[in-house]
Amino acid sequence: xxxxxxxxxxxxxxxxxxxxxxxxxxxxxxxxxxxxxxxxxxxxxxxxxxxxxxxxxxxxxxxxxxxxxxxxxxxxxxxxxxxxxxxxxxxxxxxxxxxxxxxxxxxxxxxxxxxxxxxxxxxxxxxxxxxxxxxxxxxxxxxxxxxxxxxxxx
Amino acid sequence: xxxxxxxxxxxxxxxxxxxxxxxxxxxxxxxxxxxxxxxxxxxxxxxxxxxxxxxxxxxxxxxxxxxxxxxxxxxxxxxxxxxxxxxxxxxxxxxxxxxxxxxxxxxxxxxxxxxxxxxxxxxxxxxxxxxxxxxxxxxxxxxxxxxxxxxxxxxxxxxx
Numbered sequence: 001x002x003x004x005x006x007x008x009x010x011x012x013x014x015x016x017x018x019x020x021x022x023x024x025x026x027x028x029x030x031x032x033x034x035x036x037x038x039x040x041x042x043x044x045x046x047x048x049x050x051x052x053x054x055x056x057x058x059x060x061x062x063x064x065x066x067x068x069x070x071x072x073x074x075x076x077x078x079x080x081x082x083x084x085x086x087x088x089x090x091x092x093x094x095x096x097x098x099x100x101x102x103x104x105x106x107x108x109x110x111x112x113x114x115x116x117x118x119x120x121x122x123x124x125x126x127x128x129x130x131x132x133x134x135x136x137x138x139x140x141x142x143x144x145x146x147x148x149x150x151x152x153x154x
Numbered sequence: 155x156x157x158x159x160x161x162x163x164x165x166x167x168x169x170x171x172x173x174x175x176x177x178x179x180x181x182x183x184x185x186x187x188x189x190x191x192x193x194x195x196x197x198x199x200x201x202x203x204x205x206x207x208x209x210x211x212x213x214x215x216x217x218x219x220x221x222x223x224x225x226x227x228x229x230x231x232x233x234x235x236x237x238x239x240x241x242x243x244x245x246x247x248x249x250x251x252x253x254x255x256x257x258x259x260x261x262x263x264x265x266x267x268x269x270x271x272x273x274x275x276x277x278x279x280x281x282x283x284x285x286x287x288x289x290x291x292x293x294x295x296x297x298x299x300x301x302x303x304x305x306x307x308x309x310x311x312x313x314x
Contacts (some may be wrong), residue, residue, distance in 0.1 A: 021188065028185035034179070039249075051248055060251040065187040072191060077203050080258075081212045087253035087310075144253075152295050 003078040006039040007125035016113030019070045023058045023094040024103040060088030063142040070111035086144025108135035125152045160240035167273040175266040210262040233274040239311040252310030260304045267299040286312045
């Protein structure tokens with residue numbers, strides 16, 4: 001893992017280290033199996049069209065899981081994620097697969113965030129963050145918030 | 155607008171569901187998310203961490219409603235599934251996942267047994283861009299084998 005982050009390293013306005021993600025049809029299949037979400041809007045073209053989505057869309061909960069990765073990668077092993085919330089505001093469509101392993105050229109999503117508050121409560125060192133998933137056009141399709149406890153150098 | 159069949163589910167709680175936290179399931183989940191955190195993958199690394207064992211990523215559980223009935227549990231009679239069925243009959247056939255709010259109290263380790271309890275907390279009507287929407291809020295609490303609450307999630311499902 002990356003070097004451990006400490007509460008003292010953070011200021012309000014600090015950036016959460018951005019995390020790139022590429023949604024692919026393969027990833028959606030894996031996510032369906034791993035999460036148990038077998039809604040056909042995520043894998044069947046005709047069903048997605050009938051639900052007025054155009055083509056199969058990225059699971060909201062997968063984008064939520066990306067945001068969990070964003071936070072846990074950044075706060076490190078000794079940081080603790082306390083809260084995470086997000087809203088699935090905008091649809092995202094995955095890239096197709098070019099080979100068994102490689103996706104087609106296309107969009108990359110970025111998970112991003114910034115610190116909105118830092119405080120001590122019950123002797124624990126907290127930070128609040130605004131977090132989001134941004135599509136290739138720079139639109140925040142999945143805005144949210146997170147709260148974590150970090151180790152202190154004190 | 156919210157049909158009686160759906161409205162009467164508000165306040166109702168599903169029968170508890172038991173989940174075993176399995177190593178293979180954690181790895182499949184982390185692979186699907188493309189998360190290489192060794193706390194999910196590397197037994198030796200995880201055992202030497204403050205957790206003392208492999209852990210599940212926060213939010214590993216928390217999809218509270220296997221409402222297509224095609225999941226590992228037959229949840230067609232769950233409050234969430236019954237509400238969606240009633241809404242569909244009442245002219246709200248389109249379903250969207252609105253979002254989720256997680257609160258994590260304790261780490262979830264490999265070998266833990268979690269018991270979930272899912273309640274239909276609220277159903278509210280809203281209007282957006284001239285369309286009528288119904289927001290359902292499902293609250294699920296996951297308790298571990300020691301009787302301690304490991305985490306809670308509030309899930310919003312939107313019918314239109």
